[in-house]
Amino acid sequence: MDHAxxxxxxxxxxxxxxxxxxLDSRKMAFWTFIGSECLLFGxxxxxxxxxxxxxxxxxxxxxxxxNGKLEHGILNIPLTSFSTFIxxxxxxxxxxxxxxxxxxxKSGSVLWLxxxxxxxxxxxxxQVFEFTHFYHEGLTLQTNLFGSTFFVLTGFHGAHxxxxxxxxxxxxxxxxxxxxxxEKTLNxxxxxxxxxxxxxxxxxIFPLVYLIK
Amino acid sequence: MASTATVAAPRAAAAPxxxxxxxxxxxxxxxxxxxxMYGVTAFLYFLVGGIEAGLVRVQLFVxxxxxxxxxxxxxxxxxxxxxxxxxxxxxxxxAFFNFLVPLQIxxxxxxxxxxxxxxxxxxxxxxxFLNVSWFLKAAPxxxxxxxxxxxxxxxxxxxxxxxxVLGLQVVGFSSIIASLNFIxxxxxxxAPGMRLMRMPIFTWLTLITSxxxxxxxxxxxxxxxxxxxxxxxxxxxFNTVSAGADPLLWQHLFWMFGHPxxxxxxxxxxxxxxEVLPTFSRKPLFGYNVMVFSGILxxxxxxxxxxxxxxxxxxGPIADSFFAxxxxxxxxxxxxxxxxxxxxMWGGNLRFTTAMLFSIAFIAxxxxxxxxxxxxxxxPADLQQTDTYFVVAHIHYVFFGGTVLGLxxxxxxxxxxxxxxxxxxxMGKVHFWLTLIGMNMTFFPxxxxxxxxxxxxxxxxxxxxxxxxxxxxxxxxxxxxVLATLIFAINLFTAWKRGEVxxxxxxxxxxxxxxxxxxxxxxxxxxxxxxHSRMPLWEGDxxxxxxxxxxxxxxxxxxxxxxGTKVGExxxxxxxxxxxxxxxxxxxxxxxxxxxxxxxxxxxxxxSMIFRQVTGPAHNLWYLSFAGLVTIVFAVYAFAFxxxxxx
Numbered sequence: 001m002d003h004a005x006x007x008x009x010x011x012x013x014x015x016x017x018x019x020x021x022x023l024d025s026r027k028m029a030f031w032t033f034i035g036s037e038c039l040l041f042g043x044x045x046x047x048x049x050x051x052x053x054x055x056x057x058x059x060x061x062x063x064x065x066x067n068g069k070l071e072h073g074i075l076n077i078p079l080t081s082f083s084t085f086i087x088x089x090x091x092x093x094x095x096x097x098x099x100x101x102x103x104x105x106k107s108g109s110v111l112w113l114x115x116x117x118x119x120x121x122x123x124x125x126x127q128v129f130e131f132t133h134f135y136h137e138g139l140t141l142q143t144n145l146f147g148s149t150f151f152v153l154t155g156f157h158g159a160h161x162x163x164x165x166x167x168x169x170x171x172x173x174x175x176x177x178x179x180x181x182x183e184k185t186l187n188x189x190x191x192x193x194x195x196x197x198x199x200x201x202x203x204x205i206f207p208l209v210y211l212i213k
Numbered sequence: 214m215a216s217t218a219t220v221a222a223p224r225a226a227a228a229p230x231x232x233x234x235x236x237x238x239x240x241x242x243x244x245x246x247x248x249x250m251y252g253v254t255a256f257l258y259f260l261v262g263g264i265e266a267g268l269v270r271v272q273l274f275v276x277x278x279x280x281x282x283x284x285x286x287x288x289x290x291x292x293x294x295x296x297x298x299x300x301x302x303x304x305x306x307x308a309f310f311n312f313l314v315p316l317q318i319x320x321x322x323x324x325x326x327x328x329x330x331x332x333x334x335x336x337x338x339x340x341x342f343l344n345v346s347w348f349l350k351a352a353p354x355x356x357x358x359x360x361x362x363x364x365x366x367x368x369x370x371x372x373x374x375x376x377x378v379l380g381l382q383v384v385g386f387s388s389i390i391a392s393l394n395f396i397x398x399x400x401x402x403x404a405p406g407m408r409l410m411r412m413p414i415f416t417w418l419t420l421i422t423s424x425x426x427x428x429x430x431x432x433x434x435x436x437x438x439x440x441x442x443x444x445x446x447x448x449x450x451f452n453t454v455s456a457g458a459d460p461l462l463w464q465h466l467f468w469m470f471g472h473p474x475x476x477x478x479x480x481x482x483x484x485x486x487x488e489v490l491p492t493f494s495r496k497p498l499f500g501y502n503v504m505v506f507s508g509i510l511x512x513x514x515x516x517x518x519x520x521x522x523x524x525x526x527x528x529g530p531i532a533d534s535f536f537a538x539x540x541x542x543x544x545x546x547x548x549x550x551x552x553x554x555x556x557x558m559w560g561g562n563l564r565f566t567t568a569m570l571f572s573i574a575f576i577a578x579x580x581x582x583x584x585x586x587x588x589x590x591x592x593p594a595d596l597q598q599t600d601t602y603f604v605v606a607h608i609h610y611v612f613f614g615g616t617v618l619g620l621x622x623x624x625x626x627x628x629x630x631x632x633x634x635x636x637x638x639x640m641g642k643v644h645f646w647l648t649l650i651g652m653n654m655t656f657f658p659x660x661x662x663x664x665x666x667x668x669x670x671x672x673x674x675x676x677x678x679x680x681x682x683x684x685x686x687x688x689x690x691x692x693x694x695v696l697a698t699l700i701f702a703i704n705l706f707t708a709w710k711r712g713e714v715x716x717x718x719x720x721x722x723x724x725x726x727x728x729x730x731x732x733x734x735x736x737x738x739x740x741x742x743x744x745h746s747r748m749p750l751w752e753g754d755x756x757x758x759x760x761x762x763x764x765x766x767x768x769x770x771x772x773x774x775x776x777g778t779k780v781g782e783x784x785x786x787x788x789x790x791x792x793x794x795x796x797x798x799x800x801x802x803x804x805x806x807x808x809x810x811x812x813x814x815x816x817x818x819x820x821s822m823i824f825r826q827v828t829g830p831a832h833n834l835w836y837l838s839f840a841g842l843v844t845i846v847f848a849v850y851a852f853a854f855x856x857x858x859x860x
Contacts, residue, residue, distance in 0.1 A: 025325070025401045142446075149450070
């Protein structure tokens with residue numbers, strides 16, 4: 001019976017794994033999905049790099065000399081450094097959440113899942129602030145090549161963070177209901193994979209967009 | 214296992230106790246039914262794409278023809294390409310993946326059955342969506358590669374390219390989730406003993422293809438997303454006019470996907486042919502390991518050649534030399550495959566069934582397409598050939614001479630497994646010869662036309678250029694292909710109704726799918742087989758009776774006659790088919806309607822972006838987008854929390 005179960009592709013619980021590789025199919029599928037996501041983000045980043053510095057009109061990302069006159073760059077590096085730090089810290093929260101779930105610590109699970117979501121939300125808040133600020137400064141999707149590539153790349157990442165926050169809140173609600181015990185570790189682990197991946201992508205985006213002139 | 218009997222199994226065997234009715238098909242998560250649904254839908258689109266090609270050829274029958282306007286001609290050849298690639302050939306290979314891969318690796322299902330249903334329904338709606346454009350007289354009209362900046366709003370103001378960017382995102386999403394599913398299925402769901410190097414070659418090439426799909430389509434998704442942003446939200450990714458965008462960005466992104474795509478279309482076919490040839494040569498596949506590794510190499514090199522589509526854009530001698538060399542390199546693993554297929558047949562006990570004939574023709578025709586491909590890889594020659602009919606000839610020898618002939622070979626070979634009945638061999642051979650003659654009449658003259666300088670994608674030509682006679686020959690060839698396809702369609706239908714009953718293993722083949730009844734019961738294997746060899750039914754695996762020992766004919770079992778010779782055995786599988794999964798204590802995933810709801814939500818969301826442009830600012834249809842989005846969110850949650858999927 002157990003054997004048949006595994007073969008039909010829905011092994012009962014993560015503790016009972018009977019697949020060709022001994023690894024859980026869902027986790028493996030998620031890694032494959034991340035591989036695909038790498039190519040998605042890779043294409044966006046490549047587009048950004050291809051167009052870096054080729055905007056014909058301002059606003060420009062960094063301080064730029066235009067006809068002998070200095071135009072101040074629009075990017076707010078201190079603010080984004082702060083939000084980057086917050087996003088990286090959220091990954092620590094995620095690790096703590098997984099640890100709590102593994103140990104069967106219900107209140108800890110809820111707490112750390114909520115904290116991860118909160119830190120993610122702070123990051124998103126900074127991004128919303130940044131986007132509205134840029135909008136008032138005259139940088140939109142339509143303004144120039146920098147606007148198009150910047151908003152689409154960081155917006156695409158922000159959309160991933162948003163999905164992650166909803167994902168984490170759903171897990172926190174389930175944990176609160178007592179439905180995320182140690183036997184459901186894998187569900188939290190996969191959410192963690194997603195969350196860490198989104199963070200790693202930001203580590204690539206942040207220097208490329210904000211730090212390198 | 215069931216006892217062997219001399220009588221053919223009655224019709225009941227062809228409908229194994231599964232639920233029937235439309236609802237059971239809509240909610241099915243059975244990989245075999247999804248495979249059949251893919252196959253039927255894709256075959257219908259193959260006919261649609263064929264009609265589009267037919268109209269193109271009628272237009273080109275005489276010089277200065279006004280049968281079609283230039284605009285309808287653009288839409289027809291563009292949709293012909295999109296339909297054939299995304300709605301017919303890729304889904305036809307997906308039909309084989311779905312039906313065969315779990316059977317070949319000894320699994321009860323794919324890794325994620327509902328995700329599998331989702332990918333079908335997303336494809337189904339995406340295909341409808343693309344074809345709705347005909348009714349608004351706004352089908353995509355810029356070829357399948359949609360070169361930006363020609364396709365930004367400035368130069369393509371209609372809805373045509375909006376259908377392209379939205380429709381292909383939907384279809385691409387379907388392919389990504391489908392391939393994800395197959396990667397995991399093949400890696401993780403193999404029967405005990407089925408090591409990677411014991412997997413049937415078709416399964417191997419499915420795995421390589423799936424890896425290509427999951428990566429290449431991600432690049433394509435971003436390319437069309439950027440174009441969509443340009444068209445719908447006014448960004449500047451491809452705006453060379455006022456923003457200074459690079460006119461080559463789209464071409465790089467597109468071909469980064471577009472070149473692996475041709476391997477996505479040919480690798481599974483190579484797998485099919487590699488199954489058919491050994492069976493009808495009664496010899497194991499020559500150089501199995503080399504076949505696997507050359508497949509991996511083709512998949513790998515396929516990523517390094519994309520810019521050979523861009524020699525004429527002036528990338529410079531270094532880039533041109535690199536891509537010329539990498540393209541020539543691909544010919545090596547491909548050549549290895551061709552030698553191995555010939556080696557498989559060498560000294561074999563050949564049986565020229567229709568499936569075998571199609572496979573042999575595949576080798577010949579695909580070689581023609583491959584050689585003209587190597588000719589393109591030389592940048593100086595390519596500068597002469599590009600944008601002429603020579604390229605059209607090349608691509609049709611690869612896609613028709615390669616993919617289509619291989620698919621038909623696979624269909625004749627596995628049709629008995631799918632429907633439990635044999636296709637008629639006489640009709641099959643008529644189909645084969647007409648197809649072979651028709652395709653060469655249609656596509657071979659294109660080489661000459663290209664060399665004479667006839668440009669591709671132009672809707673007519675003057676009468677003093679010497680193009681007329683060859684064009685007329687091609688159009689006659691098209692009529693022959695149409696005739697052949699009609700015969701094929703009739704054969705498919707009549708065989709399903711009243712073909713000769715097939716039995717487990719009508720061809721005496723070696724792989725696992727032939728050890729179970731035809732059509733297979735819903736649970737596939739009564740007991741999960743334990744695999745000891747690469748060809749379990751030929752190497753006398755005692756647990757898997759029903760096979761024929763390699764190299765000799767077993768006279769003790771009753772055989773099916775085929776063209777006067779007895780070739781396969783008949784088993785009475787009625788008893789086994791009557792037993793339900795429940796009786797056997799086998800747990801199967803329950804049906805689900807959330808895949809179709811989710812797919813419908815995605816289509817409504819994407820469709821709303823078209824229809825809000827149709828209705829104008831007075832009714833901007835925001836509520837339609839909103840309804841789509843709500844359906845998606847709701848269906849995702851329902852999908853994730855559906856009870857019973859994780860027992």
